[in-house]
Amino acid sequence: MLRLFAFLIATVLLASGTSVATARDTMLAQAQLNLRLLGFDPGSFDGSWGGKTQSAFEQFYGGRGGGFDGKFSHNEVDDIYAALSAVPFNGARLDGMITAANGRTGDDHAFDFVPARDLAAELPDITTIVPFDQFSARIRTASGVQRNEICGFSDEARFPAAGKSLKTYASFKEFETTANRVPHPGNIWLEDLKYVVATAAERIAANPDRKLQKALHDALLAYSSAGVGLDSVNLLDNKTGKVIVTPDFVTAQMVSTSLTLNYLLVKPRLRYTAAETAQVERWLDRLFETFADSYVALNGDGSRLDPRGMELVGRATMANGMLSNDPATFNRGAKMAATFLSLVREDGSHRFGASRGFRALYYSGVSLMMGLEDMLLIESQGLPARELFMPNIDRMAGFVARAHTDNSVLWPYARENVSVTVGSTYKVQEKLDPPSALDLYFAVSPEAPVNAVLKQWRATYSRTTQITESFNGTCMGLGLSGPLNAYATALAEETDDAPAVLEGGHVAVAVTDDEGDFFGYRVTLIGAKLDGKLVPAMSFDMLADFLGDSKSPENLNLLRIALVPRNLMDEQSRSADYSDCGELAVTDNGPNLHFGGESTLNECVLGHMSAGDANRWQVVLNSLPQLVKAASSTVEPAVLLDRFLEVKPIPSAED
Numbered sequence: 001m002l003r004l005f006a007f008l009i010a011t012v013l014l015a016s017g018t019s020v021a022t023a024r025d026t027m028l029a030q031a032q033l034n035l036r037l038l039g040f041d042p043g044s045f046d047g048s049w050g051g052k053t054q055s056a057f058e059q060f061y062g063g064r065g066g067g068f069d070g071k072f073s074h075n076e077v078d079d080i081y082a083a084l085s086a087v088p089f090n091g092a093r094l095d096g097m098i099t100a101a102n103g104r105t106g107d108d109h110a111f112d113f114v115p116a117r118d119l120a121a122e123l124p125d126i127t128t129i130v131p132f133d134q135f136s137a138r139i140r141t142a143s144g145v146q147r148n149e150i151c152g153f154s155d156e157a158r159f160p161a162a163g164k165s166l167k168t169y170a171s172f173k174e175f176e177t178t179a180n181r182v183p184h185p186g187n188i189w190l191e192d193l194k195y196v197v198a199t200a201a202e203r204i205a206a207n208p209d210r211k212l213q214k215a216l217h218d219a220l221l222a223y224s225s226a227g228v229g230l231d232s233v234n235l236l237d238n239k240t241g242k243v244i245v246t247p248d249f250v251t252a253q254m255v256s257t258s259l260t261l262n263y264l265l266v267k268p269r270l271r272y273t274a275a276e277t278a279q280v281e282r283w284l285d286r287l288f289e290t291f292a293d294s295y296v297a298l299n300g301d302g303s304r305l306d307p308r309g310m311e312l313v314g315r316a317t318m319a320n321g322m323l324s325n326d327p328a329t330f331n332r333g334a335k336m337a338a339t340f341l342s343l344v345r346e347d348g349s350h351r352f353g354a355s356r357g358f359r360a361l362y363y364s365g366v367s368l369m370m371g372l373e374d375m376l377l378i379e380s381q382g383l384p385a386r387e388l389f390m391p392n393i394d395r396m397a398g399f400v401a402r403a404h405t406d407n408s409v410l411w412p413y414a415r416e417n418v419s420v421t422v423g424s425t426y427k428v429q430e431k432l433d434p435p436s437a438l439d440l441y442f443a444v445s446p447e448a449p450v451n452a453v454l455k456q457w458r459a460t461y462s463r464t465t466q467i468t469e470s471f472n473g474t475c476m477g478l479g480l481s482g483p484l485n486a487y488a489t490a491l492a493e494e495t496d497d498a499p500a501v502l503e504g505g506h507v508a509v510a511v512t513d514d515e516g517d518f519f520g521y522r523v524t525l526i527g528a529k530l531d532g533k534l535v536p537a538m539s540f541d542m543l544a545d546f547l548g549d550s551k552s553p554e555n556l557n558l559l560r561i562a563l564v565p566r567n568l569m570d571e572q573s574r575s576a577d578y579s580d581c582g583e584l585a586v587t588d589n590g591p592n593l594h595f596g597g598e599s600t601l602n603e604c605v606l607g608h609m610s611a612g613d614a615n616r617w618q619v620v621l622n623s624l625p626q627l628v629k630a631a632s633s634t635v636e637p638a639v640l641l642d643r644f645l646e647v648k649p650i651p652s653a654e655d
Helices: 002-008 023-037 051-063 074-085 132-141 186-206 210-226 247-270 274-299 307-323 327-342 357-379 385-405 435-444 451-458 473-480 488-492 571-575 596-607 611-631 636-646
Strands: 503-515 518-530 538-546 556-562 592-595
Touching (some): 023 074, 132 186, 132 518, 186 210, 186 473, 274 307, 307 357, 327 357, 327 385, 357 385, 357 473, 435 451, 518 611, 538 636, 556 611, 556 636, 571 611, 592 596, 592 611, 596 611
Antiparallel strands (some): 518 538, 538 556
16 A cells, blocks of 8 residues: 555656646546556546546446545545456456566556556547458568568478367476476477467468468367367466466467467468358357456456556457457457557657566567557558557667667666566566567568667577567568558549549458348458558448349349448538438438449439548449459459449339
8 A cells, every 4th residue: 555655646757758747647547547457438548537537437336336426536546456456267366366476576666657648548449340361462462471481381390289288288386486487388389389370371371272271270170179278277276276377378368369360361261161160269269268358357457567468468359359250349459459559658668578677678579579469450450550559669669779789778667677587687688589579570660760770680580580479470560561541531632534443452252141132242342552552441231132033143133332330431421311312322221332223323322421431432333343353263252243243233113
């Protein structure tokens, strides 16, 4: 309590770098951050009281069977910390847990700080999941990624046997002289599993290999059938029943995330039956529940004591949202990742990495890598991640470069000595193993000024690439890299007489309905360019209606894009009354845009939209036939849709 009080009365520098917050402002900002970690929405953690903060406190106390008296003080802060400490897990509770953090000496709250900018509050939500396999095409077209040394898989690599048990995986031998624990050999086995699956998937994405596809297909089926990794009985101490948090537990969570992402990357090429798909994805979902959801409980959603936990959970949650096609789950994970990326000081030091004693340099590089992975995953869903996160990521890269050149840059933070070996000194830094972090940064930000220093350092390592926590840094960095900026303004300003069209990119077409006299398609566009600029990913539904039971092109009656509010960017477009455009121009969910005989309705429909939305969808109408045709060579459902787009749907009888 005394330590907490000392923190609460400390001053905190705000965004200007010169303004000083009052003790109450700082206390409220920290309470807002912790409410966020408990799953409430207090708005931005800015130390200012507002309606969202009021509501979050009311919801917090309402869930505890009481009420909020409207008066904020250190009593409320104590209650919130107590809630974070009391999250249940398998009958154990955070207080009194056996954790690697027991050896911390970081009781100096000067190391805690309220970030100047709450990036999570600025991150918009998604409403549609962009299939991750869309990025395989981008990997294949990125310069040089076909080479084995970039997206490679060694012929000597072997998938571990599915019968390998993780029953004793989290068992540790604890020495009296160290706060760390020596990992069970199962840790190494898990790392091997992650490496082989990731390198196989990324090799398949870069250069499809039927032999390797079959090997990965069979391996994932075997692992999912055996329930590999789901035996976590030894996460609880047999004598005390308390949770044992170990580095191996963290490894399991990272492996789970990596398996999910790399499976999604090549899912269509594995050609699973519906039953096999359900089996593999249920296994991956259970791995998430076992390790990521459990880590939330263990760390209070990544409390201030363990920001890494917040990032790990966030990345795992994003992957699970992509797996389950659940935007809400993805959004929850993205918010956690954004909070982790908020924890960067003005000098580029990260709250997690720079505090790690003699490993502060190493973990500053890890923090950089984690931030880059998060940014790419968030950007893969069409969000403005680069705009929000790159300033902090660039600062982190600059700090890592300076800390490599002069270790003393780390000392003010490293002396906190979080999770270090007894007897080590923060003034003697362990050498950072940088290939994974730096290769990913070079792929994402090839023109960064700091690269001159970082590349000299990188040249001292012989390895051409290395797996990051989730994927091959260079391979995926090249495939995922490329800003997806908003483009409504560019479309609205289009003045060429020739119709504007999207070029390049990749189209996914999947059947969503096949009933009676109609087909339903989900179409996803990603990586396309307009006037040489990348445009955000988008998904929409297409409906094909037929005369009679034969779903052949000659019986096609209507072919239309069915728009819903998520497809429209502006309130003017979402609230417009399209009913005066005719019965076929609108449904209960939103307006329709047509191909063929009913396309005359489009002018009226587009005329009700904002200029940005109208231009956006006109470009889609102009571009879709050629984009689908290109996709039809590799995507089976696109073959039939391509044939539909080539014919003129039959006009209605009244026409």
